[in-house]
Amino acid sequence: MTVKHEPADAGANQAAPDTNEEHLQRVWNKVVGRRTFLRQAGLATAVAVPASGIAVSSAAAGSRNRAGDPTEGDFAILRFLCAAEIIESDLWEQYAGCGGQATAERPNDGQNPFYVSALENLDEDMPQYISDNTDDEESHQAFINAYLMSKGQQPVNLEPFRRLRPSPATGGGSKRVLTNLKSLSVDTSWYLRYRAETNPDFGATFGQAVTINNQPVIPVSDTETPPGDTISQPPILNTFAQQRMQAIANSAGFHFAMIEQGGSSLYTTMALKVTSLEVLRIVVAIGGVETNHFSLWHDKAGNAVADPLAGVTDPKTGTAFPNLNASGGEATQTNLILPEPCEFIPGLPACSVVRPTIDSLAGARAAVKALTMDGLFNGQSGGFFDFINRLAREADAAEREIG
Numbered sequence: 001m002t003v004k005h006e007p008a009d010a011g012a013n014q015a016a017p018d019t020n021e022e023h024l025q026r027v028w029n030k031v032v033g034r035r036t037f038l039r040q041a042g043l044a045t046a047v048a049v050p051a052s053g054i055a056v057s058s059a060a061a062g063s064r065n066r067a068g069d070p071t072e073g074d075f076a077i078l079r080f081l082c083a084a085e086i087i088e089s090d091l092w093e094q095y096a097g098c099g100g101q102a103t104a105e106r107p108n109d110g111q112n113p114f115y116v117s118a119l120e121n122l123d124e125d126m127p128q129y130i131s132d133n134t135d136d137e138e139s140h141q142a143f144i145n146a147y148l149m150s151k152g153q154q155p156v157n158l159e160p161f162r163r164l165r166p167s168p169a170t171g172g173g174s175k176r177v178l179t180n181l182k183s184l185s186v187d188t189s190w191y192l193r194y195r196a197e198t199n200p201d202f203g204a205t206f207g208q209a210v211t212i213n214n215q216p217v218i219p220v221s222d223t224e225t226p227p228g229d230t231i232s233q234p235p236i237l238n239t240f241a242q243q244r245m246q247a248i249a250n251s252a253g254f255h256f257a258m259i260e261q262g263g264s265s266l267y268t269t270m271a272l273k274v275t276s277l278e279v280l281r282i283v284v285a286i287g288g289v290e291t292n293h294f295s296l297w298h299d300k301a302g303n304a305v306a307d308p309l310a311g312v313t314d315p316k317t318g319t320a321f322p323n324l325n326a327s328g329g330e331a332t333q334t335n336l337i338l339p340e341p342c343e344f345i346p347g348l349p350a351c352s353v354v355r356p357t358i359d360s361l362a363g364a365r366a367a368v369k370a371l372t373m374d375g376l377f378n379g380q381s382g383g384f385f386d387f388i389n390r391l392a393r394e395a396d397a398a399e400r401e402i403g
């Protein structure tokens with residue numbers, strides 16, 4: 001029989017929405033409770049042994065929480081994460097088509113040399129990183145769907161919602177897309193959040209490091225930004241097209257990091273709800289790669305707001321990239337890309353952690369809200385929002401079970 005582990009005050013918490021602190025405490029109690037259970041079952045070191053070993057040991061202990069024994073909540077989490085990965089794949093494929101690195105495996109990447117040259121001003125390896133990030137997302141969604149099917153579950157399919165027109169610029173391709181990259185409002189508060197000693201899980205809020213509204217992040221017109229143009233090194237931006245393309249590439253740099261920090265928080269938040277060790281392994285292992293992506297893009301975005309690129313302004317939208325090193329303060333210093341230790345567990349020292357990691361800020365519904373506000377789903381159908389919101393509600397409703 002399944003028995004949900006609840007802290008003594010859980011009933012009171014369920015009656016009214018948690019404060020951030022109450023929510024954290026409730027989640028933490030569950031984590032601690034689960035570890036206590038593992039110790040009692042003689043499995044204190046279970047997390048250090050291979051999955052096959054976990055399965056044998058758990059079965060011997062008589063637990064229903066064996067690796068490979070996901071709950072309905074686990075499946076709901078994986079379904080939402082798979083949808084998120086399909087969405088990530090779609091947007092990264094658009095970036096890669098225009099600005100990636102063509103290889104034997106990905107021959108159609110990097111079709112727009114002007115965009116590539118602007119991205120290379122952020123880092124000469126940008127095209128390779130973009131194609132590799134795209135590869136990763138494609139592997140994530142394919143793996144999670146394969147796992148769902150291996151457990152007798154229906155795969156997640158967003159193909160019916162592939163209805164948006166791609167960019168008409170070179171590299172946009174002809175295939176309909178799920179996500180809009182032609183006009184975004186990129187939330188850049190992550191830049192300030194990861195340099196702060198305060199944590200949004202406890203109510204901290206952060207402004208925008210750069211204001212990016214109604215801004216394309218891929219080329220949108222060959223007339224505006226002819227693909228045969230280029231930007232000479234060091235970056236000299238004399239023409240409308242050069243300034244426009246560099247602003248588009250700089251905006252993409254901030255959007256890359258915005259997407260991947262969201263993935264870092266989402267996976268960390270979902271991990272706290274997982275029951276099966278095998279599903280936990282999947283969520284933690286993929287989540288770690290999202291964080292890896294974020295760290296990379298955090299570094300590259302900083303180059304858009306440091307010399308010699310600082311000062312770029314989009315001549316069409318007015319989006320401006322200031323020099324964030326100009327103030328001399330650590331709050332914006334561009335090479336401080338590793339997360340500053342911040343508030344984490346009340347009463348304990350500051351810790352360098354992923355943040356936020358509570359449902360209201362980093363759960364599945366919060367992720368959908370953030371991507372919607374980004375403009376990523378502009379043009380999508382009501383059916384799409386119904387579908388993605390249902391998956392998000394089901395994932396957020398999942399709870400860690402022990403029995």
Ligand SMILES: [Fe+2]
Pocket residue numbers: 085088136137140263290
């Ligand atoms: Fe991913």
Ligand SMILES: [Fe+2]
Pocket residue numbers: 088137259260263290293
């Ligand atoms: Fe990602």
